[in-house]
Amino acid sequence: MDMHDLTRDLQQQNDSKIVMLVADGLGGLPQQPGGLTELETASTPNLDELARRGVSGSSIPVKPGISPGSGPGHLGLFGYDPLQYVIGRGALEATGIGFELQDNDVAIRCNFCSLDASGKITDRRAGRIPTEESAPLAERLRAVSIPGVQIFVEPVKEHRFVVVLRGDGLGGDVDDTDPQATGVPPLEPQADNPASQRTAEAAAEFVKQARQLLADQPTANGLTMRGFAPKPALPGYQEVYGLRAAAVAVYPMYKGLARLVGMDVVGDAQTLDQQVQIIRDHWQQYDFFFLHFKYTDSTGEDGDFDAKVKQTERFDTAIPEIMALNPDVTIVTGDHSTPAMWGAHSWHPVPTLLVADNCRTDACERFGESECLRGGLGQFEAKYLMVLALANAGRLAKYGA
Amino acid sequence: MDMHDLTRDLQQQNDSKIVMLVADGLGGLPQQPGGLTELETASTPNLDELARRGVSGSSIPVKPGISPGSGPGHLGLFGYDPLQYVIGRGALEATGIGFELQDNDVAIRCNFCSLDASGKITDRRAGRIPTEESAPLAERLRAVSIPGVQIFVEPVKEHRFVVVLRGDGLGGDVDDTDPQATGVPPLEPQADNPASQRTAEAAAEFVKQARQLLADQPTANGLTMRGFAPKPALPGYQEVYGLRAAAVAVYPMYKGLARLVGMDVVGDAQTLDQQVQIIRDHWQQYDFFFLHFKYTDSTGEDGDFDAKVKQTERFDTAIPEIMALNPDVTIVTGDHSTPAMWGAHSWHPVPTLLVADNCRTDACERFGESECLRGGLGQFEAKYLMVLALANAGRLAKYGA
Numbered sequence: 074m075d076m077h078d079l080t081r082d083l084q085q086q087n088d089s090k091i092v093m094l095v096a097d098g099l100g101g102l103p104q105q106p107g108g109l110t111e112l113e114t115a116s117t118p119n120l121d122e123l124a125r126r127g128v129s130g131s132s133i134p135v136k137p138g139i140s141p142g143s144g145p146g147h148l149g150l151f152g153y154d155p156l157q158y159v160i161g162r163g164a165l166e167a168t169g170i171g172f173e174l175q176d177n178d179v180a181i182r183c184n185f186c187s188l189d190a191s192g193k194i195t196d197r198r199a200g201r202i203p204t205e206e207s208a209p210l211a212e213r214l215r216a217v218s219i220p221g222v223q224i225f226v227e228p229v230k231e232h233r234f235v236v237v238l239r240g241d242g243l244g245g246d247v248d249d250t251d252p253q254a255t256g257v258p259p260l261e262p263q264a265d266n267p268a269s270q271r272t273a274e275a276a277a278e279f280v281k282q283a284r285q286l287l288a289d290q291p292t293a294n295g296l297t298m299r300g301f302a303p304k305p306a307l308p309g310y311q312e313v314y315g316l317r318a319a320a321v322a323v324y325p326m327y328k329g330l331a332r333l334v335g336m337d338v339v340g341d342a343q344t345l346d347q348q349v350q351i352i353r354d355h356w357q358q359y360d361f362f363f364l365h366f367k368y369t370d371s372t373g374e375d376g377d378f379d380a381k382v383k384q385t386e387r388f389d390t391a392i393p394e395i396m397a398l399n400p401d402v403t404i405v406t407g408d409h410s411t412p413a414m415w416g417a418h419s420w421h422p423v424p425t426l427l428v429a430d431n432c433r434t435d436a437c438e439r440f441g442e443s444e445c446l447r448g449g450l451g452q453f454e455a456k457y458l459m460v461l462a463l464a465n466a467g468r469l470a471k472y473g474a
Numbered sequence: 475m476d477m478h479d480l481t482r483d484l485q486q487q488n489d490s491k492i493v494m495l496v497a498d499g500l501g502g503l504p505q506q507p508g509g510l511t512e513l514e515t516a517s518t519p520n521l522d523e524l525a526r527r528g529v530s531g532s533s534i535p536v537k538p539g540i541s542p543g544s545g546p547g548h549l550g551l552f553g554y555d556p557l558q559y560v561i562g563r564g565a566l567e568a569t570g571i572g573f574e575l576q577d578n579d580v581a582i583r584c585n586f587c588s589l590d591a592s593g594k595i596t597d598r599r600a601g602r603i604p605t606e607e608s609a610p611l612a613e614r615l616r617a618v619s620i621p622g623v624q625i626f627v628e629p630v631k632e633h634r635f636v637v638v639l640r641g642d643g644l645g646g647d648v649d650d651t652d653p654q655a656t657g658v659p660p661l662e663p664q665a666d667n668p669a670s671q672r673t674a675e676a677a678a679e680f681v682k683q684a685r686q687l688l689a690d691q692p693t694a695n696g697l698t699m700r701g702f703a704p705k706p707a708l709p710g711y712q713e714v715y716g717l718r719a720a721a722v723a724v725y726p727m728y729k730g731l732a733r734l735v736g737m738d739v740v741g742d743a744q745t746l747d748q749q750v751q752i753i754r755d756h757w758q759q760y761d762f763f764f765l766h767f768k769y770t771d772s773t774g775e776d777g778d779f780d781a782k783v784k785q786t787e788r789f790d791t792a793i794p795e796i797m798a799l800n801p802d803v804t805i806v807t808g809d810h811s812t813p814a815m816w817g818a819h820s821w822h823p824v825p826t827l828l829v830a831d832n833c834r835t836d837a838c839e840r841f842g843e844s845e846c847l848r849g850g851l852g853q854f855e856a857k858y859l860m861v862l863a864l865a866n867a868g869r870l871a872k873y874g875a
Contacts, residue, residue, distance in 0.1 A: 104837050106527060135873060137854055138861030139480060142874035155874070163873050253591045352661050414832065420865040421834050424849075442850075446836060452852035 076460055077154065077313045079472065084315035089401035091316070091361045091464040092352070093458075095150060096388050097143075097327075098370030098411025100392030100442060104378055111369075111378060111413060112424060113441035115385035115464045120394035120405060120426070120440040127403070127428030129437040132458065134409045139422045143169075146408030147330045147443030151363075152314070153307060160333070161245065161302020165234050168329030170227055174304035175338075179243045179272050182300045184251065185210065185232045185293035185362020188284075192258045198232040199275065199293040207232060217282040222275045229472040232293070236279060243271030244303075251297035259297045272301065309335025310361065310436060314463060319355055320431040322365035331363055345387065347403055349394045356398055361462075364395075374418075380414050402465045404458065405440070422452055429465035477553065477861055478714045480873065485716035490802035490867040492717070492762045494754070494859075496546075496551060497789050498728075499771030499812025501510060501824040501843060501858045503832040505779055506647045512770075512779060512814060513825060514842035516786035520793035521806060521827070528804070528829030530838040531851020533859065535810045540873045541821045544570075547809030548731045553715070553860030554708060559736070562646065562703020569638050569730030571628055575705035580673050580700045585652065586611065586688075589696035593659045598652065599633040600694040606829045608633060611694055618683040623676045627791075637680060637699070645670030645704075650676060652698035673702065710736025711762065715864060720756055722749045723766035732764055746788065757799055762863075764797075774812030775819075782814045803866045804829040806841070823853055830866035 101111035134141045135155045144165045146153035160168070163180035174180060187196035199207075208228035214236075215226045223239040246265035251260075262276035276298055287294045304373055310318040312335070319339045320331030328338045337359070340351030345366060352362050367389050372380040396403065406425040409418050424445045426437075435449035450461070463469045502512035536556045545566050546556035561569070566580035575581060586608055588597035600608075609629035615637075616627045623814045624640040647666035653659075663677035677699055711719040713736070713760045720740045721732030729739045738760070741752030746767060753763050767789050773781035782804045807826040810819050825846045827838075827868065836850035853863070 102832055102834055110834075130854070136477065136480070136861065137858035138863075138865035139484075140865065140870065140872045144874050156480075159475075160874070162875060169875075192489065234645075333505040412832070419832070420862075420870075422852075442834065443837060444850065446850055446852075452854075 075154070075157070076456065077308060080313050080463060080469065081459060083469045083472060084463065085468055085470050086315060087467055089360065089468060090356070090398070091402040091404070091462050091466050092364070092400040093150065093404045093406070093462065094364050094366070094395065096366045096369040096405070096407050098373045098418065099407025100410025100412070100419070100421050101381065102412035102414045102421070104414060109363060110442050111381040112385055113443065115382045115389065117385060117389040117440055119389045121438070122442040123392065123403065123405060124426050124430050124444065125405070125435045126434065127426045128450055129424070129426045129430045129434050129445045129448030130412060131229070131422035131442070131445045131448070131452045132194055132406055132425040132455045133422050133452060134224065134455050136454070138420045140418045141409050142418065143326055143408060146418075147327065149455030150406060150458060152211065152335050152456055153334065154456050157276065159306065159309055160251070162300025163235070163302035164305055166229065166300065167227070167237055168324040168333065170229055170235060171325030171329060172225065172227055172235065173332065174237070175239060175245065176304055177241055178304055179238045179245050181236045181238070181276065181298045183234050183236050184297050184299070185234070186259070186295045187256070187292045188295035194252065194255045194257060194259065194295070196292065197297065202232050202293050202395055207234065207293060210287065210290065213286055214283050216286060217279050219275050219278050224279065232241070233468050234392070238275050241442060243270070243272045243275070245272065245301050247273045247301040249297070249299040250280070251299050259295065262298065271443055276301075284339045303374050307334050311335055314361070314459065315468065316361040317359045317443060318361040318363065319359040320365070321351050321364045323348070324367050327365040327367070336363060345391050346455060349391050352395070353398060369407065370411045373413050374416060376413050376416035378413040398445065401429060402462050404462055406458065423455075425450065425458070427461060427465060428439060432465055476555070476558070477857065478709060479702065479716050480860060481870070483866060484870045484873060486869055486871050487716055487866065488868055490761065490865050490869060491799070492805070492863050494551065494763070494805045494807070494863070495765050495767070495796065497767045497770040497786070497806070497808050499774045499810060499819065500808025501811025501820070501822050502774065502782065503812070503813035503815045505815060508874065511843050512774070513786055514606045514781040514844065516783045516790065518786060518790040518841055520790050522839070524793065524804065524806060524829050525827050525838045525841040525845065526561070527835065528827045529833045529851055530825070530827045530841070530846045530849030532823035532843075532846045532849070533807055533826040533856045534823050534853060535856050537855070539821045541819045542810050543819065544727055544809065545731065548728065550856030551672050551807060551809055551859060552735050553811060553857055554735065555857050559706065561706045563701025564636070564703035565706055567630065567701065568628070568638055569734065570728030571630055571636060571728040572730060573626065573628055573636065573638060573732065575638070576640060578640055578642055578644065579705055580639045580646050581703050582637045582639070582677065583701045584635050584637050585700070585820055586635070586694035587696045587698055588693045589659070594694070595653065595656045595660065597693065598656060598698070602632050603694050605629070605631050608635065611688065611691065614687055615684050616681050617687060618678050620679050625680065633694070634778040635652050639673060639676050642679070643669070644673045644676070646673065646702050648674045648702040650698070650700040651681070652700050653763055660696065663699065668731050682709060706734060708735050712736055715762075715860065717762040718760045719762040719764065720760040721764045721766070722751070722752045723764075724749070725766070725768050728766040728768075737764060740808065746792050754799060770808065771812045774814045775817060777814050777817035779814040797837040802830060805863060805864050807859065824856075826851065826859070828862060828866060833866055845874060
């Protein structure tokens with residue numbers, strides 16, 4: 074019995090509202106041993122007030138020691154075991170650029186590459202061709218035509234683009250065609266099972282026609298394909314939790330991840346203020362709101378400690394308006410740590426707090442990594458956060474008699 | 475997907491060095507409620523310094539409440555789920571006396587017993603025959619000859635000895651022949667499946683010839699066999715972690731356990747000083763060093779609180795020379811608790827610390843059971859320690875995009 078079997082059985086309806094505020098990459102590291110992290114350095118009076126009212130803890134995104142990407146990081150927060158549910162690379166890339174995958178799609182990450190006259194790869198990334206040049210080339214490939222298969226080609230960045238094949242009977246188990254070497258031609262698409270044979274054939278035909286369409290190009294005259302993946306089969310929030318869920322995000326990746334678990338993406342916010350306004354505008358229509366704030370992660374990835382501190386403070390300013398809506402359960406967390414000192418996603422547990430009337434508050438006085446170690450939620454795997462949210466919202470019945 | 479699937483996928487190479495220092499049976503209990511444990515009583519300035527620099531926590535060897543033997547205790551520390559990977563009793567006994575099992579071996583724990591004229595057991599342990607008498611008898615059994623099967627007989631202690639059958643097609647699923655009662659004859663070796671039929675036949679032939687070889691003995695004139703077991707199939711450190719691993723231990727059991735996971739057993743140390751010297755001598759050749767210190771366990775098993783305190787202090791004196799090597803990740807832990815007040819392995823979580831540049835240090839000021847409860851590692855299952863070690867060594871890539 075997994076957690077979703079439990080929540081399916083035990084869910085019950087009421088009028089409660091749950092808000093999950095995700096500051097991407099929230100956890101950090103001090104600049105010197107024994108010093109303060111970004112979050113501990115930041116002035117966060119509103120988050121500190123929530124820490125006093127609520128219960129704190131440290132969220133382990135996947136398992137101890139594992140640094141997650143955005144996909145597994147968010148799946149965990151949404152209550153989906155990130156080791157059980159895997160979003161294929163092609164599907165994540167398509168999601169990241171806002172492409173809405175359908176059930177009969179196979180998404181593929183593609184790279185432009187350079188081929189010599191005999192078809193051998195001379196540069197696996199076509200000289201990291203700038204986006205201004207690669208995007209029109211990707212759009213040019215929309216001219217490829219394959220009977221019975223609808224084709225979408227979407228530019229990403231530099232040498233990268235996405236191809237989505239849509240049609241019946243397209244399995245997703247096809248090997249990468251990137252040989253990970255130069256001096257050899259790209260591999261032929263090979264199906265790993267009969268159900269993916271049509272996909273491999275369509276991919277081969279796509280490559281053949283693309284080569285003709287790119288024949289006039291000096292560097293980006295070929296392509297390789299990686300990470301063939303269907304739309305991941307994730308049960309939806311309505312079914313597993315009984316929640317009408319809304320996602321309020323700025324970046325396509327997080328809108329896409331939310332859509333994959335059945336959330337409605339609402340509004341078209343560009344700023345945190347607008348995100349809060351959109352939650353306010355949709356307050357009556359949904360039971361659950363996921364707000365995603367990107368900049369604690371991007372500043373961490375940039376290795377800019379001070380900028381991450383500033384973005385954390387900016388995030389803090391949104392809290393009073395959220396709390397003015399009187400949510401029954403408020404959660405503040407991150408999908409992983411992105412310490413500026415590390416400059417990348419890390420495995421460190423993520424400071425997390427939950428505020429609700431009956432949350433059994435602890436002695437935490439501030440919101441920060443060290444203080445969370447004293448918190449009532451202890452250290453826990455992120456996948457349990459949604460169950461705690463439902464419980465605190467009075468939305469879970471007793472298990473067993 | 476288990477943790478080794480993850481570490482296989484995500485492992486990456488660099489020049490980092492990881493040292494795991496295992497004080498066997500490290501965890502303890504106070505002599506009076508509210509008092510200090512052995513570790514807390516000991517003067518351990520060097521370990522305390524590591525606790526200040528690093529991150530502490532409490533390691534649960536298997537699961538809460540489970541007291542492990544040396545096998546599962548070390549498998550957990552080595553990152554092998556002790557409930558998934560089981561070392562059969564015969565294989566552990568052979569490992570414990572330094573016998574290097576091969577892939578086509580079946581190891582069997584044997585007991586000398588006393589039989590009456592009709593072949594019924596009168597004493598299941600042959601009067602706990604002293605080792606001086608039993609060892610030559612075990613060696614005498616090396617005269618047993620079975621076509622197609624190589625036979626090894628190794629004395630252990632008192633009535634116990636080990637038989638290893640080596641040959642092709644020897645399955646390990648044979649029932650114990652010890653009837654666990656007197657007044658009845660030993661059972662015939664029974665195979666549980668066709669693949670173990672030859673093993674059962676060879677075991678029966680061994681018993682038959684052994685009875686003849688022991689016919690002149692007054693008490694140890696028969697034997698029973700238990701715990702038939704092949705060499706356990708454990709994936710190796712190189713494959714699952716990408717680590718060249720060295721084990722530096724004094725006792726055969728721990729050398730053997732390390733060998734089973736693909737570590738090289740280096741040197742022939744008899745003292746802790748020699749163990750440290752061996753690590754120093756092999757510093758460039760390996761990525762990972764496992765040092766095993768036995769005496770915190772043996773004094774605990776003896777129920778000698780003061781002696782365990784002394785051995786803990788002795789262990790502490792080795793720390794500065796280890797740290798002078800500048801390991802990138804240093805771990806200090808135990809494979810289980812052996813409280814002197816309990817006089818046996820126990821289930822209590824084991825004080826554990828990890829020191830690395832980006833370990834996110836906590837407020838712990840000393841190394842001890844109570845202080846570890848405030849630590850940043852929280853309470854965790856021992857099997858995650860190797861993943862944390864790899865992460866802190868920068869040897870794990872991100873999981874998912």
